[in-house]
Amino acid sequence: MNTKKSKIICVTGGKGGTGKTLCAVNLAVMFKNEGNKVLLIDGDVENPNTYLLLNGSLEKKKDVPFFKPKIIESKCSKCGLCAQNCAPHALLHITDSFPIPILALCSGCQLCYKICPEEAIEADSKVIGWTYSTKVNGISLLIGELKPTEARSAAIVETLLGDFDEIIKDDPDRFDVVILDTSPGAHCDVEALINKADLVIPVTEPTRFGKLDLIRIIELIELLNKDHRVIVNRSSLLGFRDEFIKELKEKNIMILGDIPLDDDIVHSYCIGVPLMDGNSKTDKNGKGYKAFKRIFENLIEWMETKEQGERS
Ligand code: SF4
Numbered sequence: 292m293n294t295k296k297s298k299i300i301c302v303t304g305g306k307g308g309t310g311k312t313l314c315a316v317n318l319a320v321m322f323k324n325e326g327n328k329v330l331l332i333d334g335d336v337e338n339p340n341t342y343l344l345l346n347g348s349l350e351k352k353k354d355v356p357f358f359k360p361k362i363i364e365s366k367c368s369k370c371g372l373c374a375q376n377c378a379p380h381a382l383l384h385i386t387d388s389f390p391i392p393i394l395a396l397c398s399g400c401q402l403c404y405k406i407c408p409e410e411a412i413e414a415d416s417k418v419i420g421w422t423y424s425t426k427v428n429g430i431s432l433l434i435g436e437l438k439p440t441e442a443r444s445a446a447i448v449e450t451l452l453g454d455f456d457e458i459i460k461d462d463p464d465r466f467d468v469v470i471l472d473t474s475p476g477a478h479c480d481v482e483a484l485i486n487k488a489d490l491v492i493p494v495t496e497p498t499r500f501g502k503l504d505l506i507r508i509i510e511l512i513e514l515l516n517k518d519h520r521v522i523v524n525r526s527s528l529l530g531f532r533d534e535f536i537k538e539l540k541e542k543n544i545m546i547l548g549d550i551p552l553d554d555d556i557v558h559s560y561c562i563g564v565p566l567m568d569g570n571s572k573t574d575k576n577g578k579g580y581k582a583f584k585r586i587f588e589n590l591i592e593w594m595e596t597k598e599q600g601e602r603s
C-alpha cells in the first residue's frame with residue numbers, strides 16, 4: 292500500500308515490558324516491505340532501543356540543550372523577585388543573600404531571566420540528552436535519549452518532534468508512514484507523541500497489571516480524542532487469552548490483534564533482526580509471523596476505513 296500523505300501511528304502502552312517496541316519495529320518493517328517510505332521515531336527516551344532491534348547503531352548525535360539560570364552576583368540586588376515568581380521553587384532566596392538555583396526543580400521557563408530588574412540572570416544551558424538520526428535497512432530512524440541523572444524527558448521528546456516537523460516542512464510527502472514509539476506510562480511526553488498521531492495502538496499483555504495500565508492509557512488516548520485499537524502481546528500466557536480478550540470486548544475496547552508467545556520472536560530479539568524482516572529466515576507458518584501478518588492486514592483495513600471516513 293502506498294499512502295498519499297504520511298500517516299502517523301503511535302505505538303504505546305501504559306506498562307513497561309509489554310512489547311510495544313517489538314510491535315513498533317515490526318510494523319515499521321512491514322510497511323517498508325510494502326514499498327512505503329518509513330520513519331520510526333523512538334520517543335522512549337529513557338530506554339531507546341529500536342535501533343538495537345533493527346541491528347543499527349546510534350549516529351549523528353546532537354546535544355539537547357536546556358535553559359539554566361546563571362546568577363551574576365555583581366549585578367544582583369538580592370531583591371528576591373525571581374524566587375518569589377518561580378512556580379516550581381527552583382530558586383532559593385534568603386533575605387540579603389543571592390538566590391541559589393536548584394536545577395533539579397527548574398522547568399526552564401526562563402521567567403526569572405525575563406523579569407529580573409537588574410538583568411542579573413544570564414541564560415546559560417546544560418545538556419540534558421541527545422538526539423540521533425540514522426537509516427537502518429531502509430527505515431529512517433529518529434531517536435531521543437535522556438542523559439542519566441536528568442529528569443526532563445518531555446524536553447527530549449519536544450526536540451524530536453521539532454526535528455520531525457523541520458524534516459517534513461519543505462517535503463510533507465517525504466514519508467508515507469511515521470511510527471512513533473513512546474515510553475511506558477501516561478505522562479506528558481507520552482501525551483505529546485499520542486497527540487501527534489492519527490492512530491494509536493496501545494500494546495498490553497493478559498495480566499491484571501496489563502489491564503489496569505491499559506485502561507489508564509486508554510483514558511489518556513480518549514481525552515486526546517484519538518482513534519485506538521489494542522494489540523495483546525504474549526496472549527497465550529498461562530491460558531488467559533480468551534478471557535482477557537472477552538473482557539476487553541465487554542469494555543468496548545477495539546482489538547487490532549494478538550501475538551502469542553513464540554520462540555521465533557525471542558530469537559529475533561536476540562539476534563537483532565526483526566521477525567518480519569525479509570532476512571530473518573523466520574518460519575512463515577510460525578505463530579508469531581502469522582500473528583504480525585494478521586495485525587498488519589487489520590491495520591491497513593483500519594487505515595483505509597478511516598481514510599474513507601475522512602473523505603466522505
Ligand atoms: S530578581 Fe535579579 S536582582 Fe533580584 S534577586 Fe533575583 S537575580 Fe537578584
Ligand code: SF4
Binds near residue numbers: 358
Ligand atoms: S527558569 Fe523558571 S523554573 Fe527555572 S529558576 Fe527560572 S523561573 Fe524558576
